[in-house]
Amino acid sequence: MAYETILVETRARVGLITLNRPKALNALNTTVLAEVMAALEAFEADAGVGAIVITGSEKAFAAGADIKQMQSMSYVDAFMADFFAGWEALSRIRKPVIAAVAGYALGGGCELAMMCDFIIAADNAKFGQPEITLGVMPGMGGSQRLTRFVGKSKAMDMCLTGRMMDAEEAERSGLVSRVVPAGELIEEALAAATKIASFSLPAVMMAKEAVNRSYETTLSEGLRFERRVFHSMFALDDQTEGMSAFVEKRTPNFRNR
Numbered sequence: 001m002a003y004e005t006i007l008v009e010t011r012a013r014v015g016l017i018t019l020n021r022p023k024a025l026n027a028l029n030t031t032v033l034a035e036v037m038a039a040l041e042a043f044e045a046d047a048g049v050g051a052i053v054i055t056g057s058e059k060a061f062a063a064g065a066d067i068k069q070m071q072s073m074s075y076v077d078a079f080m081a082d083f084f085a086g087w088e089a090l091s092r093i094r095k096p097v098i099a100a101v102a103g104y105a106l107g108g109g110c111e112l113a114m115m116c117d118f119i120i121a122a123d124n125a126k127f128g129q130p131e132i133t134l135g136v137m138p139g140m141g142g143s144q145r146l147t148r149f150v151g152k153s154k155a156m157d158m159c160l161t162g163r164m165m166d167a168e169e170a171e172r173s174g175l176v177s178r179v180v181p182a183g184e185l186i187e188e189a190l191a192a193a194t195k196i197a198s199f200s201l202p203a204v205m206m207a208k209e210a211v212n213r214s215y216e217t218t219l220s221e222g223l224r225f226e227r228r229v230f231h232s233m234f235a236l237d238d239q240t241e242g243m244s245a246f247v248e249k250r251t252p253n254f255r256n257r
């Protein structure tokens with residue numbers, strides 16, 4: 001498929017999606033949404049892909065939802081289209097998705113990064129929810145996901161003042177998993193994804209589902225869910241292979257079964 005707003009490639013067992021609207025700092029419009037979702041779904045269906053990375057440019061991961069597209073939108077347009085609901089499909093991708101963020105991740109850009117399973121940030125990354133400066137508020141999950149990542153106080157600060165958080169503060173606050181030099185971002189993200197893709201895909205997908213369940217349920221239900229999924233892993237050939245390989249002091253050969 002030919003894409004207009006993203007670049008898509010596969011490196012080893014990793015699917016790489018690069019947002020590519022440099023003149024608009026990768027602002028997220030409906031074409032970007034359709035193309036990102038199409039690429040994600042293609043990687044999800046590709047048995048040769050074990051993990052996915054979404055990135056942008058060194059200046060901007062994404063500077064937000066496309067303000068020029070929203071400027072003349074009416075309430076009824078937004079309501080009837082259930083505007084932004086399409087991005088929720090990202091959280092239904094079952095393979096791991098890593099956001100590799102350099103530069104601005106603002107508004108919808110920050111929200112897109114937070115929809116991914118974890119964020120690796122370049123040391124020049126800047127995160128923010130500046131929608132309030134435009135007379136609106138976050139609409140792609142920022143008020144909910146940011147609060148879960150960094151707590152109420154910081155989320156309120158960011159959503160109400162519109163201030164940006166740098167990479168160091170984002171790491172300290174738990175928004176990002178690690179910070180790396182900007183020039184090494186893609187290699188670090190691809191290395192993390194390649195490592196994940198080298199493991200048993202069903203085990204990786206079950207682990208992702210279990211961690212995500214912690215956001216949706218009580219601790220006791222979550223612990224029960226984890227145990228039940230863990231028990232089911234003893235039906236995997238890859239469990240036998242992984243544990244046998246450890247005991248036999250060799251590298252496991254996972255077959256994703």
Ligand SMILES: CC(C)=CC(=O)SCCNC(=O)CCNC(=O)[C@H](O)C(C)(C)COP(=O)(O)OP(=O)(O)OC[C@H]1O[C@@H](n2cnc3c(N)ncnc32)[C@H](O)[C@@H]1OP(=O)(O)O
Nearest residue numbers: 023024025027063064065066067068106107108130138139
């Ligand atoms: C409403 C909801 C729910 C979600 C949202 O995401 S709203 C958008 C939130 N994001 C923002 O408010 C950030 C807007 N952008 C900026 O503040 C600045 O562009 C910047 C601080 C990120 C970078 O400033 P800089 O001076 O380096 O670059 P600019 O000349 O301002 O931008 C270059 C080029 O990109 C266009 N641009 C930037 N962001 C967006 C955007 N979110 N939507 C559409 N277009 C955007 C900007 O207009 C300029 O293009 P033109 O020169 O052709 O106007």
